[in-house]
Amino acid sequence: MYQDNLFALDLSKNSIQGALFDKSHQVRFNQEFSPKKLVDWLSRQQPLTVAMEACSTAHHWVRVVERLGHRSLLVPTRTANRYREGHKTNATDALAVGVAARQPTTRFVAPKTIEQQEMQSVERIREHLSSQLTATSNMMRSLFGEFGLAIPKGKKGFKRRVVELLEDAENDLPMCLRTELIGQWEYYLDLKERLEQVTRTQKRLVNQHETCRQLLQLESVGPVNALGLYLALGDLGSSFKNGREASACIGATPKQYSTGDTVTMGGISKTCANKRLRSNLIQGSRAVIKVVKKRDPRNQKEAWLKQLIGRRGEGRAAVALANKTIRVAWAMLHYGDEFKLHPNMA
Known part of the structure; x- marks a missing residue:
């Protein structure tokens, strides 16, 4: 027997599947809610334990659930998948989350605060810009290479050589492609500037945070x-x-x-x-x-x-x-x- 009823959620952008388990672990209902209707329904209920998969929007819903007076649990996706039976549907996913949440060996994910999500989001943007910068330089290297125009390793050699090749009107680079590569070079420089700006923002956030400053030791x-x-x-x-x-x-x-x-x-x-x-x-x-x-x-x-x-x-x-x-x-x-x-x- 469990102390609280368990309400398991399968989250998505426009609809949310909710399965209510009673204290004997019997399923009372398993139905679809819109986000607005889910908030209205939760606001009218006695305190529940609300379990959800640790996926997109989950940390937002943890704050909503706890603001309404309920207890929240975040179940890792890998753990929830072990308990899904039958085809993968919203209904079976919600049941799997509920079953996983009541297993004694389940290790739950710690919810993130808005501050933590802010810092994590800045890091994701930095990583995205860095990968785009690398992808753009690799593409330009390969396109120049198709015309026998080699570019040396390293960022300094890349920047120096690209400018030389774009300004050299006597190489074998077709004019139409040259125009497009000039656009890609400008895009590369813009990405580099944005990456440096985001990196400065990230360093400022880390230096302002007491715990992160301790870890820098x-x-x-x-x-x-x-x-x-x-x-x-x-x-x-x-x-x-x-x-x-x-x-x-x-x-x-x-x-x-x-x-x-x-x-x-x-x-x-x-x-x-x-x-x-x-x-x-x-x-x-x-x-x-x-x-x-x-x-x-x-x-x-x-x-x-x-x-x-x-x-x-x-x-x-x-x-x-x-x-x-x-x-x-x-x-x-x-x-x-x-x-x-x-x-x-x-």
Whole structure:
């Protein structure tokens, strides 16, 4: 028996499927609502537990639900999919969310505040502009290459060579294509300017946020990684019980496959991970390794890192350092003023 009725939602843009489970886990109804009608219906109900899939608009609906006096739960998409039976429809998705929400092993997603969503959205815009900038430069390189006009590696060489090729009227570049490439070059410069502007905005937001400023104390953590760790770990590290659990969720711990007395540890997961954050942390760790391996260790952590590089190589050492960074970051957020970063850990 459960203390509250459970109302499971399958969210979409124009319609929302709602399935009401009673305290005995029986389905009372499973029907479609418009967003407006859903708010009206929830406002007339006694306190409910409202579960929904952690998908687009979910954090907005968490705020709406809690403002109306109900309790909210965000179910990971991967978890909800395990409990769907039959064809994939809005009705079966809502039932799957409800069943997943009442499983004792379900790990729920921590809702994000408006401030967190603002910072995350700025980072998504920065990533989008960066990928568009890279795609545009790669396309221009390939189009020039089709006419035997090579462009050297690197951004500086790209900028210098493109200007030279566009101004050279005696090369084999057709006039019609030259006009279009001039437009793409102007688009590239515009993207670059917008990316620099968004990057400055992101750095300002990170520097103004107290928690992100604390995370910047860690090696291999810059503004991007500080923001990523803050969003992943939540306020006070509340998304996880301990540092190892946080590191496992982000994907920086080995996979374990054990049976009986046999314990098998594999590599890091390729599927169950926050790949974007893990990649950035490993990249930051590689930058630290590049510096540390050229000098004598200055503290116990650097001595550990150099020994690990010698035993296991730079790749595994970078993952191990990222793992340690996540655990220390969780401790900093969870314990707050009680946690002091030891000089050997900096």
